[in-house]
Amino acid sequence: TKLNQTETKLNQMETQMDQIETQLNQTEKQLKKTETKQDKTETKLNQTETKLGEAVVNLETTISQCNQTGKDLEEIQNNLNETLADVEELEEELEEIKTSLSGYDCFRLTNSSHWDVLYTSSFFEKVLTADMLEILYKSWEKLGHFKGMPVTQNLIEFFKIYFHDG
Numbered sequence: 001t002k003l004n005q006t007e008t009k010l011n012q013m014e015t016q017m018d019q020i021e022t023q024l025n026q027t028e029k030q031l032k033k034t035e036t037k038q039d040k041t042e043t044k045l046n047q048t049e050t051k052l053g054e055a056v057v058n059l060e061t062t063i064s065q066c067n068q069t070g071k072d073l074e075e076i077q078n079n080l081n082e083t084l085a086d087v088e089e090l091e092e093e094l095e096e097i098k099t100s101l102s103g104y105d106c107f108r109l110t111n112s113s114h115w116d117v118l119y120t121s122s123f124f125e126k127v128l129t130a131d132m133l134e135i136l137y138k139s140w141e142k143l144g145h146f147k148g149m150p151v152t153q154n155l156i157e158f159f160k161i162y163f164h165d166g
Contacts, residue, residue: 115159
């Protein structure tokens with residue numbers, strides 16, 4: 001009987017051992033799956049860290065470029081302000097010149113002749129037309145006798161010699 005009891009206990013222990021071994025095998029399989037998942041997670045983590053590092057480098061580069069662009073824009077703004085100041089100064093000078101050149105006697109302020117207007121692109125090397133003459137008739141009635149003649153250097157010099165107001 002003791003032998004039977006021992007044998008029964010032994011069988012029970014064997015059954016328990018089998019159960020423990022089965023559980024151990026299952027745990028080992030789960031451990032391997034977990035290790036595999038951990039390896040995959042570590043790989044993804046490494047890839048993510050690499051991408052994050054690249055993103056940080058790109059961000060730093062972009063920030064640096066933005067800072068440089070800001071400096072460039074400041075320099076451009078300063079240049080534009082200087083140019084605007086120059087333009088305003090030139091506009092004032094131009095207005096003074098326009099004021100001094102208004103009226104019939106404007107050409108007498110220089111050593112040139114009032115006939116020099118005929119050297120302008122509106123008249124030079126062109127045939128005088130009625131529209132062109134209408135502009136000039138207001139102060140230069142003498143030109144009417146030359147209607148139809150081409151405006152050349154010789155004609156202008158003729159006007160300067162024979163119709164000099166000086």
